[in-house]
Amino acid sequence: xxxxxxxxxxxxxxxxxxxxxxxxxxxxxxxxxxxxxxxxxxxxxxxxxxxxxxxxxxxxxxxxxxxxxxxxxxxxxxxxxxxxxxxxxx
Amino acid sequence: xxxxxxxxxxxxxxxxxxxxxxxxxxxxxxxxxxxxxxxxxxxxxxxxxxxxxxxxxxxxxxxxxxxxxxxxxxxxxxxxxxxxxxxxxxxxxxxxxxxxxxxxxxxxxxxxxxxxxxxxxxxxxxxxxxxxxxxxxxxxxxxxxxxxxxxxxxxxxxxxxxxxxxxxxxxxxxxxxxxxxxxxxxxxxxxxxxxxxxxxxxxxxxxxxxxxxxxxxxxxxxxxxxxxxxxxxxxxxxxxxxxxxxxxxxxxxxxxxxxxxxxxxxxxxxxxxxxxxxxxxx
Numbered sequence: 474x475x476x477x478x479x480x481x482x483x484x485x486x487x488x489x490x491x492x493x494x495x496x497x498x499x500x501x502x503x504x505x506x507x508x509x510x511x512x513x514x515x516x517x518x519x520x521x522x523x524x525x526x527x528x529x530x531x532x533x534x535x536x537x538x539x540x541x542x543x544x545x546x547x548x549x550x551x552x553x554x555x556x557x558x559x560x561x562x563x
Numbered sequence: 564x565x566x567x568x569x570x571x572x573x574x575x576x577x578x579x580x581x582x583x584x585x586x587x588x589x590x591x592x593x594x595x596x597x598x599x600x601x602x603x604x605x606x607x608x609x610x611x612x613x614x615x616x617x618x619x620x621x622x623x624x625x626x627x628x629x630x631x632x633x634x635x636x637x638x639x640x641x642x643x644x645x646x647x648x649x650x651x652x653x654x655x656x657x658x659x660x661x662x663x664x665x666x667x668x669x670x671x672x673x674x675x676x677x678x679x680x681x682x683x684x685x686x687x688x689x690x691x692x693x694x695x696x697x698x699x700x701x702x703x704x705x706x707x708x709x710x711x712x713x714x715x716x717x718x719x720x721x722x723x724x725x726x727x728x729x730x731x732x733x734x735x736x737x738x739x740x741x742x743x744x745x746x747x748x749x750x751x752x753x754x755x756x757x758x759x760x761x762x763x764x765x766x767x768x769x770x771x772x773x774x775x776x777x778x779x780x781x782x783x784x785x786x787x788x789x790x791x792x793x794x795x796x797x798x799x800x801x802x803x804x805x806x807x808x809x810x811x812x813x814x815x816x817x818x819x820x821x822x823x824x825x826x827x828x829x830x831x832x833x834x835x836x837x838x839x840x841x842x843x844x845x
Contacts, residue, residue: 492725507733513748514721520745533742541741542733 474527474555479548486522487544490515501545523551530554576798577693577750578647578671581624585650589625592790597781598689599791601831604779605688605717606631608835612713613637615683619707620644621672621716622690626655626665633662640664647671672700677707684713689833691718692752697762705766714838720776721755723832727788730817738802738810747798759834767838775835782826785819 484499491497491510505511511519520531529551533541540546581588593599606628611618615637620629623644633642644659644667646652652669659665670676672687672694685708694700708714736744754762756776763772802810821827837844 492722506736509725509729512725512728512732513735513744514753516741517745517748533740533745536741538736538740542736 474529474552476545476548476552479523479527479529479551480544482526483519483523483544483548486519487511490518499544501543501548503544504542505544505547506542519547523547527551575695575750582648582650585625585648585654588651589654590790592787594627596787596791597783597829597831600781601779601833602628602688605715605833605835608717609686609715611636611640611684615640615713617682617684618642619675619677619682619685621675621685621687621704622646622693623655623667624648624651624690626658626667628686628688629655629665629667630659630662633659633665636664641666643668643677645670645676672703675703675707679706680709682707682712683709686715686717688717689719691716693750694752697752697754698765701762701766708838711840712838713840714836716834716836718834718836719751719753720759720832720834721753722778722830723753724829725832726821726828726830727818730821731814734810734813734817735799738806738813739799743801746801750798753832754834756834759836763836763838768841771839771841771844773837773839773844775837777833777835778830779833780828780830782823782828784826785815785822788818788827788829789815 480501487499487505487510492512492515493509497503497508497510499510503510506513506516523529523531531547531551532554533550536550537546541550587593594602609632611632616639618632618636618640620632620642623629623646626644629642629644636642642662642665644655644665646655646667647669649669652667656667659667668676672691673696685704691700704714732744735747739747756774760772760774763774799807799810818827
């Protein structure tokens with residue numbers, strides 16, 4: 474899955490599940506936690522959504538807090554696991 | 564009087580914290596807080612029928628509600644308060660010692676220390692959201708209730724405390740990091756009204772079941788709100804001790820910035836699951 478595809482998946486989910494009624498544009502550089510767009514429960518649901526829809530694993534063990542809370546950064550964290558997976562044997 | 568069964572093991576950080584802070588929990592400041600007022604409001608809704616024989620308070624804490632209801636319960640009714648925190652049980656047992664119709668047991672929603680189909684009425688005030696297994700806990704409740712038993716469960720919903728959460732999440736992310744922050748969120752089960760109805764209707768006849776929700780905003784001083792912070796302390800036990808004091812200062816400053824003329828607002832999103840005998844729901 475490409476960065477663009479994953480980012481669109483994430484943005485669509487956030488638009489449907491955001492915790493604020495205010496109209497906000499969601500883009501790759503949108504910060505989600507401090508703005509109230511998502512809370513920690515929302516992040517749990519979003520990560521489950523990413524993992525179930527893509528098969529990627531979001532590893533938060535060494536995640537940078539600033540990266541984690543931004544749309545593009547969260548997508549990068551998910552895609553790191555894709556990069557870390559061994560290629561299937563030919 | 565009995566203080567009950569064998570300890571719950573292993574304790575989770577929430578249970579451990581409640582047990583450690585049981586004395587503070589029982590102080591007036593906590594009961595004057597938004598949570599104390601919400602608990603009193605829930606208690607005022609409870610009506611005991613004359614034919615209830617076994618009445619159970621799940622998550623009875625220090626026994627305030629079970630003690631109050633013991634005074635108005637039918638003469639032949641037995642009340643059983645159950646809580647997973649050992650020190651809470653000890654205080655509850657002391658508080659109700661003069662009530663011969665009250666028994667306190669140590670136990671939890673996930674494994675209720677009661678016989679199958681033995682309970683006429685079960686209530687719980689602001690405890691069910693701490694369960695570790697939602698479906699398993701509902702199945703346990705269904706197991707211990709008699710076929711026509713009744714129930715009132717009050718617990719917090721998905722949007723509880725949204726003012727505080729919005730103001731403090733970024734601070735906790737800074738001090739805890741993403742993994743610990745989400746581990747902390749997993750300690751509470753805050754669900755929507757719709758999800759609660761779906762959950763309970765799998766175990767109970769839908770025609771006997773309703774789930775109501777309310778949003779009540781309570782205003783208090785910073786110190787007033789801080790007094791109930793003891794309840795959520797278990798979420799933050801993994802913050803390194805050298806960072807905890809600075810984290811507390813940042814959180815207090817963030818909460819103070821919410822102040823309005825009436826005080827600092829905190830909105831409790833409460834779910835009320837009612838189970839009634841056939842034809843008596845409304």
